[in-house]
Amino acid sequence: MNETAQADNGAKKKTERAGQRTRVYVLAEHAAIEERVVRAIGGERDFEVIVREQLVQGELQKPGESEQQVLLIASRGGAQDSLRRAHRWKMAAPGLKVLLLGMPERIEDVLFYVRGGVNGFLQLNATAKEIVDAVRAVARGEAICSGAQCALLFRYFEQEAEAFPSAALHRDLGLTRREQQLIPLLTRGLTNKEIANHFSLSEQTVKNHLYRMKRKIGAHGRLEIVDVCRQHGFLA
DSSP: OOHHHHHHHHHHHHHHHHHOEEEEEEEESSHHHHHHHHHHHTTOTTEEEEEGGGOBTTBOOOOOTTEEEEEEEEOSSOOHHHHHHHHHHHHHOTTOEEEEESOOOSHHHHHHHHHTTOOEEEOTTOOHHHHHHHHHHHHTTOOBOOHHHHHHHHHHHHHHHHHOOOHHHHHHHOOOHHHHHHHHHHHTTOOHHHHHHHHTOOHHHHHHHHHHHHHHHTOSSHHHHHHHHHHTTSOO
16 A cells, blocks of 8 residues: 555544544453553543543443443453443443453353343453454444354354254144254255264164154155255245
C-alpha cells in the first residue's frame, strides 16, 4: 500500500472512530489485571473506560445516541459473579456486548459462557492491540473466539444435529429418535459396523433399525432412506 492510500485509510478510521464512541466497562478480578487492561485501551480516543470503582450501584450509564457499550470481564476462571452481573445488565441494556479475557478450553465452559451472554473470548495475556481490536469487533456485533473454540462449537452442533429428533419425521414417517440419529451416518456412507461402533450398539441392532426404517417409509435401500428424509426437510 502506498503512502497516499495509507493516509486515506488512516483518515477513514479516524472519521469512523469520531462518529462512534464505545463505553467500555472493565471488571477484573485483580487490580494488576485491571491496570493492564486500562493501560491497553485507555489511550483510544473513541473509548470511554469505566472501571469497577466508578460503577454506581452496579448500574450502567445510559448510552448516548452514537455510543456502544462493551463489558470487558478479565478473569482467570472465576467469572461467574461477573457473568451474573452482566446478565442483569444485558436485560436492562440489550445492546450491551460482553468480552471475556480468560479463554475457556472445554466445550462445557465455552457453552456456559456463551449462554451467559459472552460475545467474545480472548487470552488473558492478549496484547494491547488484540484487546483494542476485540473490543471494537464485539461492539460491531462480531463474535471473537480462537480456532480451537470454533472447532469445539462446530463439533458440538454437529453432534446436536445428529441427536436432535425431527417432529416432522416422527409424525409423517413414524421414525423414532434413534432411527433419526442413523440418517446423518447413512449420508456419510458409514457401514453397519461403523454405525454400531458410533452408538455402542451391536451390528444386528443397527440392521434391525434399518429394516424397520425401510418398511416404515417404503424404501428399498439405504440411499433411498436418505432421499426420502431429505424430501421431508431433515437434511439440507
